[in-house]
Amino acid sequence: MDRFEDFSSMSAEERQEWTAQAAGLSPEQRELLRQGGGLPLEVADSMIDNVIGTYALPIGVVRGMVVNGKEYLVPMVCEEPWVVSCAEKGAELAAQCGGFHATYTGSIMISQIQITQVTSPHVACLKILEHKREILELANQADPVLVSLGGGAFDVEAKPLDTEVGSMVITQLLVNTKDAMGANAVNTMAEKVAPLLAQITGGKAYLRILSNLAVHRLARVRVSVSREVLGGSAVVDGVLAAHAFAWNDPFRACTSNKGTMNGASPVACATGNDIRALEAGAHAYASRSGVYRPITCWERTASGDLEGMIELPMAVGIVGGTTRTHPMAGLLLRMMHVESAAELGMVIAATGLAENLWTLRTLATGGLQAEFVPSLERRQET
Structure with missing residues (x-):
């Protein structure tokens, strides 16, 4: 199956099977994925105080996230509709133009x-x-x-x-x-x-x-998307206008950054990392100039294409903590096939940039409600 074929036509069980095959999961890991939640009460009791139960959230997967030439399956744990779709559509645009290019300043x-x-x-x-x-x-x-x-x-x-x-x-x-x-x-x-x-x-x-303002632990990601892939020069104009609005108005910047973290935070959550620390660092970093700004930046190239970047404090790990104790976090981390905290941090930041890319494109060409609400209503009806 093509990596960008629409998942919505498949059942949840079929999507599980596709993901298990793509990630090379063992039979034991596939069974854990099918269980839903994957957190026994006794393990939960060892993680936090005053445990009375567990609370499940959906796990989505972004296919075709290309970072530094490597393709990833990216798990996302969140409750908000169309967040995963936005990240995957942004990843698709980037992949058509060479993917994301990332660096990491160190842990x-x-x-x-x-x-x-x-x-x-x-x-x-x-x-x-x-x-x-x-x-x-x-x-x-x-x-x-x-x-x-x-x-x-x-x-x-x-x-x-x-x-x-x-x-x-x-x-x-x-x-x-x-x-x-x-x-x-x-x-x-x-x-x-x-x-x-x-x-x-x-x-x-x-x-x-x-x-948690980890200024020495930055993930930096950039992407170039041709105007043809994006949808034309008018769409480039719309994205740049949306970015200029956020750059000059903190009320818009706050929502823009929330949207960017719609991509980053669910990946951190899926892999057992501290999303409160990640988001606190991101918003503090957005204010480092004394004015609250977007954590992404979008510009037009000399040839009229769109270029964007994100620079994000990225205090995440792949060993210890919840990544060790939570069975599902460990499974989803292994599914990504990342080999270091640096690699995980770059993929998380790239997912945030992908989310922001597609969100701005959608807002500039009609709005999120017009694009996503009809498909959400169809899913809920069935």
Whole structure:
């Protein structure tokens, strides 16, 4: 079957079988996919507090997502109609023009330690940097396994901060978390070095926690779509007008970014990653200039075609956490055939860009309701 053949003409069972064959799932994995939810109550009880049951959401799949020349089946867990279709239609446009091209800056997380009651904050920052080697050695004692894998804390930053409750010093550990999201690792490191920092500065340590604004952990994706594939020069004009609206109006930018995260967040959810962290980082990054902007950018090429890009903080992992404990998250992650957190992050960002591409195209040529509501009503009637 062609990768972009309409799935809607197939039953859910037929789509399961097609996906299982395309992903090379084992009989045991196919059975888990058929179970629906795939989370035993006893496993759920080990994941969060006060468990009383489980809650299932649909799993959709995007076919034909081409990133750096590799084709992916991309699972998406969400409740909103036509989100999966938008991502797949955007992926189809991109695939016809060479797919998405992506890079990743590295799995670097920031861990912050807040020191208050510091009388000379600027001098205290210099003292912290003078003890950089000692701080890093102590931090890495907190996670020798990560260090053995080539990760760990590798740099220290310090900055004074004037606030309404007085001056403070913020120390930031830069930590390579490798293929883990790394929240637990960097939090533990922050707690480990806090007493030393208090001793160095003569202040009092309070917060010891990661930042979800992962500016050193960016997935960058670009795509070029010819005007012929997109639907003509008028469609290019419409997409650029829609983007200009979002770029200059935060009310529109908010909804535009929500639409982009319609693509990214369901993939993170499917693979057991922290969607709240991903979305918080995305919206904070969208405001880094002091004005809330779209997290995608669209431009016209010299030949009149459409080019777009996304730059997104991407703190995701393929080991540990829910990816290890949730059977279905593990299965869906294996279905993608990604080999690193970097690769997963690039595919997630590409899915967000695909979602935004088709959404803007649809809004510029008639609207989401006109395109998708009739097909949704037909499905619900049957």
